[in-house]
Amino acid sequence: MSVTRMQNTVGKSQTMSDRTATASRLEEVVSTPDEFDQVVLQALPMLLDRATGSTKRFLRETGQWNDDIEHEKFALRWGSEYLERFLVCGRTEVPCRPLFLFDSLVAKQHSKPEPFCYHPDLLRPLGRFLDGLAARAVISRDALIALYHHVYGWGPGEVIAVTGLNGLESQRIYKNFRRWRDAGWQRTMDEMGLTKAELAELGSQQQRHRQRFNSEAEQLIRVAQAHYRKSEPNHYPCLSRSQWGEMFTQGYGCDYRIWHLALCLDCMQTAWGLGSNGSAIGEKPRLELQVRP
Amino acid sequence: MGQEEDLELYRSRLLESLNGRSSRYLRDASDPIQVYVNERRVGELEGTGIGAMLRVQCVDHIDTVQLRTEEGTLLGGLVAPEHGFRTDRLRLSFDAIELCVHNTAQGGMLSALFIPAPGFWSRAWKSIAETVDRLVPHRLDAALAYGMRSVAFTQALLAVAVVGLVADRVTTWTWMTPEPTPSPVVQTASLPASPPVETARLGQQLDEVARIQAKIGEALASQQNGIVQLHQAVAKLSSTQESVVSSVVMVKEEVKEELEKRLEAVGREADRTTRHVASKGRVEQEQLEAAIHSLTADNDRLSKEVAGLEENNQALKTKLQAANASKAVDPNPDRLLARQTDASRQPLQLADSLPGSQQQPFLFWVTFSEGTSQESIDQWVNGMKGHKGAVNEGWQEVRIVPPPVPPDRFLEQIRGEKIVKAARISQ
Numbered sequence: 001m002s003v004t005r006m007q008n009t010v011g012k013s014q015t016m017s018d019r020t021a022t023a024s025r026l027e028e029v030v031s032t033p034d035e036f037d038q039v040v041l042q043a044l045p046m047l048l049d050r051a052t053g054s055t056k057r058f059l060r061e062t063g064q065w066n067d068d069i070e071h072e073k074f075a076l077r078w079g080s081e082y083l084e085r086f087l088v089c090g091r092t093e094v095p096c097r098p099l100f101l102f103d104s105l106v107a108k109q110h111s112k113p114e115p116f117c118y119h120p121d122l123l124r125p126l127g128r129f130l131d132g133l134a135a136r137a138v139i140s141r142d143a144l145i146a147l148y149h150h151v152y153g154w155g156p157g158e159v160i161a162v163t164g165l166n167g168l169e170s171q172r173i174y175k176n177f178r179r180w181r182d183a184g185w186q187r188t189m190d191e192m193g194l195t196k197a198e199l200a201e202l203g204s205q206q207q208r209h210r211q212r213f214n215s216e217a218e219q220l221i222r223v224a225q226a227h228y229r230k231s232e233p234n235h236y237p238c239l240s241r242s243q244w245g246e247m248f249t250q251g252y253g254c255d256y257r258i259w260h261l262a263l264c265l266d267c268m269q270t271a272w273g274l275g276s277n278g279s280a281i282g283e284k285p286r287l288e289l290q291v292r293p
Numbered sequence: 294m295g296q297e298e299d300l301e302l303y304r305s306r307l308l309e310s311l312n313g314r315s316s317r318y319l320r321d322a323s324d325p326i327q328v329y330v331n332e333r334r335v336g337e338l339e340g341t342g343i344g345a346m347l348r349v350q351c352v353d354h355i356d357t358v359q360l361r362t363e364e365g366t367l368l369g370g371l372v373a374p375e376h377g378f379r380t381d382r383l384r385l386s387f388d389a390i391e392l393c394v395h396n397t398a399q400g401g402m403l404s405a406l407f408i409p410a411p412g413f414w415s416r417a418w419k420s421i422a423e424t425v426d427r428l429v430p431h432r433l434d435a436a437l438a439y440g441m442r443s444v445a446f447t448q449a450l451l452a453v454a455v456v457g458l459v460a461d462r463v464t465t466w467t468w469m470t471p472e473p474t475p476s477p478v479v480q481t482a483s484l485p486a487s488p489p490v491e492t493a494r495l496g497q498q499l500d501e502v503a504r505i506q507a508k509i510g511e512a513l514a515s516q517q518n519g520i521v522q523l524h525q526a527v528a529k530l531s532s533t534q535e536s537v538v539s540s541v542v543m544v545k546e547e548v549k550e551e552l553e554k555r556l557e558a559v560g561r562e563a564d565r566t567t568r569h570v571a572s573k574g575r576v577e578q579e580q581l582e583a584a585i586h587s588l589t590a591d592n593d594r595l596s597k598e599v600a601g602l603e604e605n606n607q608a609l610k611t612k613l614q615a616a617n618a619s620k621a622v623d624p625n626p627d628r629l630l631a632r633q634t635d636a637s638r639q640p641l642q643l644a645d646s647l648p649g650s651q652q653q654p655f656l657f658w659v660t661f662s663e664g665t666s667q668e669s670i671d672q673w674v675n676g677m678k679g680h681k682g683a684v685n686e687g688w689q690e691v692r693i694v695p696p697p698v699p700p701d702r703f704l705e706q707i708r709g710e711k712i713v714k715a716a717r718i719s720q
Contacts, residue, residue, distance in 0.1 A: 044311055048304070069296040073303055080307040084367055087314065089357060092371040092381045140365025141327065176363065184364055191310065193303040231333050
């Protein structure tokens, strides 16, 4: 037993010394992008913990922290986001001291107004699911197009009709759907920390209390969309029906239509029917949340 | 599963995802590349084998640029400084993207250029050059690499040519000799035994090759010198550029200051002029106001006078109308005549502006003898073509056309009339 304890002690001290060595290496100057990659990839766990710690501190200081697993996961998710950006952008900053550069990058993120979409209800499984979809839609066109499916239950053909796209764009929509089904959805669920059990529970809730489930989802997705819509270009504001009509009729603003209508429930109601040359295509769309792709 | 384990699993999954980033770099070549500036999507670059370009002008500074696939995978990016340029070349398998960010006080500008993978021959040439480069015994400065590669490649070609020449000679000798081909050892040994002319020729060629090599060495040295000079020139140019930039900034500042000073001076002058003009204007305005005030007063006075005159006029008109009306209804001819006389007298008073051709009537007063009838009186007055006026204390006013004789004589004549008791001119 005393041998085992000794081994544990040795193991711990070894880990400590490795950690210290990694930290000191991160504090030294790296001169080339390759050297940067090498040093940072060895220190990923440490850097992830560091970014997570900073995010926790930010949440505590802004009165948004609770000691529970949801908040821990939230901090981890954003720590990982910052680390990914650091891995890509940091190598263009050589020569630099990676640790200090990383700290400055995280601090810069936290100095922005509303650096992330925080709402206590968005930390629960349904909220995390919706937050994950909207957050991913900002950086991935596949996820953006998939939002039409997850929010309204539409397939590629309906998306093309509603947004009034032409032939070339239509092909892309089919491709977006396929890639999302193949890998995009699973990756997003993994990155949001949604387990299989949680997803199964969401599906079960949807079956049992469909109306309540959709109503709750609508409230939450409005919060998420309002936050992530800010990531659109500045010239993509909400429009009146006549303005949407003009855009659809004259065939411009393809990106505008795709990006804004996916991220705005109200504008979808406003622009409903314009994509199919003004002919009536049934009732205005209502939120029908789909958990699976 | 406990919460701690769940959290640990999530953490390790995130770490795996971060570690596996490089393996997800593969993308569909036909998909556009999404371009994000300051984490906002600004457009996309076509990645279908043509050199596409995207230019973005921002009002704000550009902090970060990110390139993502349609799936959302982060392909690359850069962090830009607050002021100045930052460029980076991002490799995507064989393709590349050149990013250039320029931040100024007015905002930021991004240009992203997609450089497609080079063709087969270009790649083949590059691989040959790289192979030759590896054969070069020492690595030089990156800037010299291209020159070195060219020289090394030429050397390799020369060596191949020499070997080919030797082989050719050996083959020729072998072909000329009828004996079977000797073993390599024998061949080596038999070389000195070859004809001295050929040996001399070979030696001459080798000398020539050595001379060419020496020339190449010299050329290389001169090229190195040139490159060093080029480096120095580039350094000098960049320092000059910096100084030019700083002087431009200084000049801008000076111009700005000068402009501000001038604007201030112009402002002061304009202010003074404005004050002068304003005071002058005030004086003139006061004078004008006084003039207007006096004009207004005069106008008021005139208006009152006109109103008074109009009132009088109106009253006279009313009287005249009344007189006319009574003329129409009154059966008493005396009263009518009196009224007519009365009414006609008023306009006469007013008619100052009547022409002088109209003579003034001659007015006198008479008393009649007792018992004279009114009829006789009227006949007497009519006989004189006169008009009776008012009667005051027995005296009858009579108007006639001025007599051709003097008034005294006229009065004497009147007094001589049978019915007339007395006559006088004044009342």
